[in-house]
Amino acid sequence: xxxxxxxxxxxxxxxxxxxxxxxxxxxxxxxxxxxxxxxxxxxxxxxxxxxxxxxxxxxxxxxxxxxxxxxxxxxxxxxxxxxxxxxxxxxxxxxxxxxxxxxxxxxxxxxxxxxxxxxxxxxxxxxxxxxxxxxxxxxxxxxxxxxxxxxxxxxxxxxxxxxxxxxxxxxxxxxxxxxxxxxxxxxxxxxxxxxxxxxxxxxxxxxxxxxxxxxxxxxxxxxxxxxxxxxxxxxxxxxxxxxxxxxxxxxxxxxxxxxxxxxxxxxxxxxxxxxxxxxxxxxxxxxxxxxxxxxxxxx
Amino acid sequence: xxxxxxxxxxxxxxxxxxxxxxxxxxxxxxxxxxxxxxxxxxxxxxxxxxxxxxxxxxxxxxxxxxxxxxxxxxxxxxxxxxxxxxxxxxxxxxxxxxxxxxxxxxxxxxxxxxxxxxxxxxxxxxxxxxxxxxxxxxxxxxxxxxxxxxxxxxxxxxxxxxxxxxxxxxxxxxxxxxxxxxxxxxxxxxxxxxxxxxxxxxxxxxxxxxxxxxxxxxxxxxxxxxxxxxxxxxxxxxxxxxxxxxxxxxxxxxxxxxxxxxxxxxxxxxxxxxxxxxxxxxxxxxxxxxxxxxxxxxxxxxxxxxxxxxxxxxxxxxxxxxxxxxxxxx
Numbered sequence: 001x002x003x004x005x006x007x008x009x010x011x012x013x014x015x016x017x018x019x020x021x022x023x024x025x026x027x028x029x030x031x032x033x034x035x036x037x038x039x040x041x042x043x044x045x046x047x048x049x050x051x052x053x054x055x056x057x058x059x060x061x062x063x064x065x066x067x068x069x070x071x072x073x074x075x076x077x078x079x080x081x082x083x084x085x086x087x088x089x090x091x092x093x094x095x096x097x098x099x100x101x102x103x104x105x106x107x108x109x110x111x112x113x114x115x116x117x118x119x120x121x122x123x124x125x126x127x128x129x130x131x132x133x134x135x136x137x138x139x140x141x142x143x144x145x146x147x148x149x150x151x152x153x154x155x156x157x158x159x160x161x162x163x164x165x166x167x168x169x170x171x172x173x174x175x176x177x178x179x180x181x182x183x184x185x186x187x188x189x190x191x192x193x194x195x196x197x198x199x200x201x202x203x204x205x206x207x208x209x210x211x212x213x214x215x216x217x218x219x220x221x222x223x224x225x226x227x228x229x230x231x232x233x234x235x236x237x238x239x240x241x242x243x244x245x246x247x248x249x250x251x252x253x254x255x256x257x258x259x260x261x262x263x264x265x266x267x268x269x270x271x272x273x274x275x276x277x278x279x280x281x282x283x284x285x286x287x288x289x290x291x292x293x294x295x296x297x298x299x
Numbered sequence: 300x301x302x303x304x305x306x307x308x309x310x311x312x313x314x315x316x317x318x319x320x321x322x323x324x325x326x327x328x329x330x331x332x333x334x335x336x337x338x339x340x341x342x343x344x345x346x347x348x349x350x351x352x353x354x355x356x357x358x359x360x361x362x363x364x365x366x367x368x369x370x371x372x373x374x375x376x377x378x379x380x381x382x383x384x385x386x387x388x389x390x391x392x393x394x395x396x397x398x399x400x401x402x403x404x405x406x407x408x409x410x411x412x413x414x415x416x417x418x419x420x421x422x423x424x425x426x427x428x429x430x431x432x433x434x435x436x437x438x439x440x441x442x443x444x445x446x447x448x449x450x451x452x453x454x455x456x457x458x459x460x461x462x463x464x465x466x467x468x469x470x471x472x473x474x475x476x477x478x479x480x481x482x483x484x485x486x487x488x489x490x491x492x493x494x495x496x497x498x499x500x501x502x503x504x505x506x507x508x509x510x511x512x513x514x515x516x517x518x519x520x521x522x523x524x525x526x527x528x529x530x531x532x533x534x535x536x537x538x539x540x541x542x543x544x545x546x547x548x549x550x551x552x553x554x555x556x557x558x559x560x561x562x563x564x565x566x567x568x569x570x571x572x573x574x575x576x577x578x579x580x581x582x583x584x585x586x587x588x589x590x591x592x593x594x595x596x597x598x599x600x601x602x603x604x605x606x607x608x609x610x611x612x613x614x615x616x617x618x619x620x621x622x623x624x625x626x627x628x629x
Contacts, residue, residue, distance in 0.1 A: 008530050016428045020438050023422070026499070027441050030456050033467055037459075045465060097340030100333045107326050107334065112341070119344055122610060124351025125602035126563070126582070127589040131357070132350050135370030148347045151340060181332040210449030213564045217590060228451045235455045235568060263465055270455045274448055281447040282440055289443075292504060293511045 031278065038062070038267035045263050061268035071222070071230055072269060079227040083208040086146040090204040093150050094159055095197060099185050101156075102163035120153045130217055144218035145211070145226070155200045158294050162196045163189070199287040206284075209276065231273050234266050358600040359384030364593070380596060387600035396584065404580040404605075407566075408558035410494045416554055418498050419505030420547060424535060426506060427513050442503025453496055454568040458483060461492075483569070486576040493569060493578075508550065512543040544624070552620045552627070556613035559605065581605040 037045055041058035065072045101112060123129075129148065138144040166189055174188040190197065212228035219225060327334065354370075360377040380386040391397060422442070429435040445453065460467045461482040469479045482488045516538065524534050563582035570578035581601060589598020621627040 006530065008532060012428060012531050016425045019422075019425050020429070020434075023502070024438060024441050027444055027503075030460060031444065034456055034459065093339050093343070096336040100337040100340075103330075103333055106337075107323070107330055112337065116340065116344060119348035121613065122352070122606065123348060124354050125599060125606060126585055127595050127599040127602060128351035128354025128357065129347065130590060131354050131364070131370055131595065132346065134364070136346075150347075151343050156340070181330070182336065185336075206447060210447075210451075212449065212451050216567075228449050231449075231451045231455060232568060235451060235458055263459075266455075267459060270452060270459065273455075274452045277447040277449075278444065281444060285440060285443045285447075288446075288504070289507050292507045 031274070034267055034274075035271050038264065038271045040264070042262055042264045045267070058264075061262070061264035062272075064262075064265050065268050065272060069265075071225070072227070072272065074223065075225050075227045075230040076272065078224060079209060082142060082145055082226055083205055085142075086149070086208040087201055087205040089146060090150055090152075091197060091201045094152075094156055094200060094204075095190070096185075097151065098156055098159035099163055099181075099189065102160045102166075103181075104164075116153050116156060126217075133218060139218055140220045140224070141218075142224065145214045146208075149211075149214065152204070155203060155291075158291065159196065159200060161294070162193065166193070195287075199291045202284050202287050203291060206277070227273050231269055234269055355599060355603055357596050358387060358603045360596055362596045364595065380600075387597045388604060390597065391601050391604065396579070399576070400579060400581050400584055403577055404559050404561050404582075406577075407490060407493060407561045407580060410490055411497055411561075412551075412554050412558060414494050415498050415501065415505075416551060418502055420509055420543070422502055423506040423509035423513065423543075424539060426510065427539060428531070428535075439503060439506075442506070444503070445500040446504040448500070450565050451568060453500060454565065457492060457496055457569075483571065484573050486574045486578070489570065489574045489578045493565065497565075508546055509543050512546045513539060516542045548620055548624050552616045555616040556609065558612060560609045 036054045038061055039054040039057055039059070041056035042060065044055040100106060101109065101116070103109070106112070124132075133139065133144050133148055138147065170188055170192075171184050174184040179187060210228065212226070212232055215224075215226050215229045216232070219229070321329075354374065356374050357377070359380055360374065361380050362374060362377040365373065381389070426435055426439065429438070448456075459465075461469065461480075463469055463479050463481055468482075472479055480488070482492060520538050521534055524538060529537065559581070561580045561582060563580075563586045566578055566580055566583045567586065570583065582605070585598045585602045585605070588594050588601065617627050
């Protein structure tokens, strides 16, 4: 290819590089800043000395969170259990249902496809769903965070289209060897579909880890709270302080902030909640990109 | 609903019989494992999608939750709301909050589209101009980070950074000799914060679908454009943009149809009574009235009102797109 060295081309390159550097800074700065402040000593946070690098390295906030406060370790554990159980259940059910629907000659297939597509466009809404969950007796149980969200129609459809591309010859061969549909799925289809299964599993896992609204609607018991809901409480305290401050009660706001949760602890809680994602996402992002590409082609 | 699905069933059954030449019953028997695999899916959507659709009936009734009563029947036996069952809708539309909620929802949705829709397209176009592949994939990976953070964490980061006295932004303002701004206490800042953080979260992942479309453009097109003396800006305009136009149209339809679909989750975390003037939207009002104040019928009515508008917008924007460009969702 001819190398383009005209003025216009170089100007374009400059614009591109400037924008890219800006994107990197704007994306990373808030996260690095939060991490830096969480390791700073409380005094210098109050004086606003920490920015990108911690000022006065100090682990007291983490000591408070991990050893003195019972809520955060417990909610962390709750989140891990909910995410693990939910992801496993979702993956199993989505895979089974998708496999059945991927068969072109399935009885009433057209009807079943319509049946799963309608909920993508229209739903009963927040209140009727709450009433259903309540009348199933699931309020204040971990089941309420998982069972109503077992299948995402979106990922079900992606999984169906994936299974449809599976080589028929392999399945036929398994059938000849005496496998029934379930045996074919378990012994032949699944081992060769692990990449797709992993993709939907990761999607489900991230959405379970990040969810707070189901817990807000269905849980009453503080000891069952997932991490995101604890984090929300801390975030909301902040807005109370903001309220007071903007009404001219700056003194009162400062008192409130320091009396409820010290700033450094707020920062540290936030860091604890995002660290698992920040550490894991570079390794799993390619599955997400792939998933979104498949989705966009189908959509 | 039930009439419609019965006809579908009948039609499906007819085609099944004629195509394979075997009876329904024999086919069901042959596929019993497959149907068994399907069963959890059928039950799931029945209970958590179709049962709530039936539950919409509460919007037309004066429904109160009573202990020990069955949900299915107590909805049926509850008295109708007014003579036509439309009292809750009338109360809502004539109520003091209607116009404010409509305006807030519409403006949040509109600004999210106006500013949030072009951002990933521009980002994808610029990424496409990067020649160093490692640099490109580094920028992309960085840009995906916010997508993986929870909405609570994103709002938390904003609240801490924008906090009065201790937040980085206000410290900077003070250092520059400016007045502090109580960002989360001021209605005029709400939309900016909401839309800005939305763009921050979705920029990287939003660009993915456009980059996917761009990767399919034939390199020869660019080469012959270069031979014809086309500048890179002209190449973007005449080759790159047309290549992603179908994706742009489809994405625009999807986002236009969601202009009045502003979810409750993020707003609930960001707003406070101080900022209701600009922040309160249909979904948060449904949450407060329906779930916090337990006025299920009224809440469901507001929610249904909103959903019906959304469906109308979806159908309308789909029709518009088909007319303008020949691209459509269905």
